[in-house]
Amino acid sequence: MASVAETEDHPRPWLSHYPEGIKWELDADFQPVHEQVLAACASEPLAMALDFLGGTTSFGELARSIISLAGALQKQFGVKKGTRVALMLPNTPFYVISYYAVLRAGGTVVNCNPLYTVHELSHIASNAQADLMITLDLKQMFEKAEALVEAGLVKSVIVCHFPDALPLVKRALFLLAKRRDLAKVGKSRIAGQVTHFADMLARKETPEPVIIDKHKDIAVQQYTGGTTGLPKGAMLTHANIAANMAQIDAWGCGLFYPPSKVVAVLPFFHIFAMTACMNVPLCNGTPVIMLPRFELKALIDIFVRTKANVLLAVPTLLQAIAKSDVKPEQIASLEVAVSGGAPLPNEVRAKFAKVSKALLAEGYGLTEASPVVCCSALRVASKPMSIGLPLPGTDIRFVDIDTGKVQGIGEPGELQVKGPQVMAGYFNDEEATRNAFMDGWLRTGDVGYVDEDGYVFLVDRIKDLIISSGFNVYPRTIEEALMEHELVDEVTVIGVPDTYRGEAPVAFVKLVQGATISEAELKTFIAAKLNKMELPREIIFKEALPKTLIGKLSKKELREEYSQMKGKSREPA
Structure with missing residues (x-):
């Protein structure tokens, strides 16, 4: 989709604040x-x-592996x-070779998280109509x-021998030592x-040429994370993928060129790692x-x-590094970390x-934006707490979540992207x-604002917004306040039913190892940082907080857990 022209009604304040050398x-x-x-x-073949x-x-x-696999995919499986x-x-x-080989053969990659359950994988395989799957011969995956083949959802499996x-x-x-971890495929x-x-x-095999329509194919x-229902398959064209690569490349000002070396600890099946790592x-x-x-230790x-x-x-990965006993000289080579x-x-x-x-x-x-929309500068400092500026070729706007009115500078609304x-x-x-678009703009479901310099600040997800006594309460505000306490390691805030206020915030807190503090003490600590509506009704301590499979804190499981607790919506006295 083409970006809109800059006008008085649609300014691009970020243009005058781009880092030097970036257009x-x-x-x-x-x-x-x-x-x-x-x-x-x-x-550079060597x-x-x-x-x-x-x-x-x-x-x-x-290259030789990509070409050989692409040819075999065409000739043996008709890809x-x-x-x-x-x-x-x-x-x-195996992932890298398979990804590029599928594309070279003309096919479409459907990423599947190896830690998904058979039920979750069944939905993706069925919805995507993916008859062919490539996986490892480790038992947990094979x-x-x-099971997918026996259910008739996948017709053929290509198995990679992990030790290779x-x-x-x-x-x-x-x-x-670990041969028993391998499935007996034969x-x-x-x-x-x-x-x-x-x-x-x-x-x-040598693959046949494939004519790609980069804007349509x-x-x-x-597949999206499915936090609000079944995952949906976002269709990313060849042009979508290549455009985001070009945007990141331009933003990096040479960061992603030799002699750099990029660490890929985030999984390639996740869109962020697939593109940027x-x-x-x-x-x-x-x-x-x-x-x-x-x-x-391995990292x-x-x-x-x-x-x-x-x-x-x-x-969470950055926090794990920060709270470890790592010596600065061990990671002295690290120049840029992108969160x-x-x-x-x-x-x-x-x-x-x-x-x-x-x-x-x-x-x-x-996911729907291939995925990067905004980023802080990668060579110079940016405004604290901002997600940076829109990438080259990217337009943004904020729209009032109730009226649909396009907001001005500093006015909160839903972030939308072109x-x-x-x-x-x-x-x-x-x-x-x-439903994903409004007047041709992609709706992100995130609430925030853009300041006079074009820096973008996010407040929270629309679906996470808590409406308490008619006021908007953003869980992230409460989470930030709790994280300021030295004994708090991780925190997640959700909204729960409340007969008096409609909804009320509840905080789930994981303390640093060996620490103890009472709910009352934590509430006193944050009392001066939050208004009355933002103060959590309860603070529940847990030994661990649920995370998604790439390490993001997840609210979904906590909502389900809370709804099943006795006295599901414990009311204030």
């Missing part, structure tokens, strides 16, 4: 991502592309334009693929519908250092071993600054697609 106008041909990565491979637990893959090796291929893989070379991704010594150790009930990844590469069908660096010839899952070891300088993270996926609390920012001199920038995006990264719509869901 808002986007100069990009939106070349499909698989073509870009293959071009990077051809340019350079390292991937590092997985110390095992490396060169750009030349990556062509419109074919949906499900990837149920953690961060491994057994889910097996490991460097020689680690491979031997794995086969010695004895599986679906053995006849399984093909081995290595066998497909060994065929060394779907590269990735990315994989697509952008690899297409620029920059190596990606992968971890299959977050482990603090620190990566910095020590590789001297990586760019980290894409979520706030996304959830609001970055000021306390986490302050704690992280004590262990790292890296510039910590906050970004913002959503730009070349905005999705084509939801797969087979015209009603949801209509």
Whole structure:
């Protein structure tokens, strides 16, 4: 969708505050991502592309694997334009090869979280009409693929032998100590519908050319988190993906080019990591250092071993680093950390600054925008607590959530977006697609405002908004106040039914290890920071707070838990 022109009614105050050297106008041909990565491979075939637990893959090796798998996908499975291929893989070379091979063959990638339940995966496989799935032979994943095949939702499975991704010594150790973690694929009930990844590469097929309409053909069908219902498949065209890559590339001012090294601890099946941790660096010839899952020691070891300088993270990951016993010299190579996926609390920012001199920038995006919309500057400091400025080629506005009136500078409303990264719509869901837009603008569901300098500030999610005695109460405001207490480690605030006020806030708090404090003491601490309507009716202490599978704090489970508690909506005396 084209961006609107700047007018008196639609100003772009951010234009005069862009970092030096960055233009808002986007100069990009939106070349499909698989073509870009293959071009990077051809340019520097001997350079390292991937590092997985110390095992490396060169750009030349990556290209040969992509081409071979793409050819085999076409010839053996008939993959062509419109074919949906499900990837149920953690961060491994298998994911990277499969992703680009599916696109080169003309297919559409459907990302599946390996930690999803069979029920959740069933919905995605069924809705996406993905007959083919690529996964690992680790029991915890293969057994889910097996169940999907037996349910008739997937017809064929390509299985990657996990030890093949490991460097020689680690491979031997794995086969010695953890062989029982591998599924006995040959004895599986679906053995006849399984093909081995290595066998497909060994065929060394050459794929047929595919003519891509970059503005219409779907590269990735990315399913939303489903926090408010069943996940929906956001259709991201080749142009959407490439546009967001170009936007991030321009915003980085060279950050994602060699000699940089990007750490990929966030999973590639998540849209943020797929774009910023994989697509952008690899297409620029920059190596990606992968971890299959977050482990603090393993992450620190990566910095020590590789001297990586760019980290894409979520706030809980940054907090884990900040509160650990990491020595500053261990992560001294880190130059820039970008936080996304959830609001970055000021306390986490302050704690992280004590262990790292890296510039910590906050970004913002959503699946439907491929995903990045705004970001703090990556080379110079930005306004504290802001999610930064709209990326090049991106327009934003704020609309009153009650009246639909476009708001002025500093006036709160729902953030809405236009730009070349905005999705084509939801797969087979015209009603949801209509509801996702207002006058051609993508509705984000986030409430905030833009200041006179064009910096964007978010207050909260519309669905998380608490209306107490007719007043809007934003959980994030309460969470920030509680996080200021030194004994509070994590906090999540939800709204619950209240017969007097309609709704009332309830805070769930995880304290730092070994700490104790009473509910009354915490309420006293925040009393001067919040107005009467914002004060939580209850503070409930928990040993752990639920998180999504990329580490974001999640309110969904707490709402369900609270509704099942005795005295579901304990009323004030």
